[in-house]
Amino acid sequence: MGNYKLIQKGVFEKLTAFEERINSMSNEGWQAISMSSEGGSVLVLMERKK
Numbered sequence: 001m002g003n004y005k006l007i008q009k010g011v012f013e014k015l016t017a018f019e020e021r022i023n024s025m026s027n028e029g030w031q032a033i034s035m036s037s038e039g040g041s042v043l044v045l046m047e048r049k050k
Helices: 015-027
Strands: 002-008 029-036 040-047
Touching: 002 015, 015 029, 015 040
Parallel strands: none
Antiparallel strands: 002 040, 029 040
């Protein structure tokens, strides 16, 4: 079992900045396991193994 975080793209955040934030978390050991989008809002579920 691992730790989980939901990451949401900010309303005024550019997509490239959001991608950089996800990539930065990936470098820290987090892995994207699910993604959802609705009405311009993007959510990514990140997991890091203990």
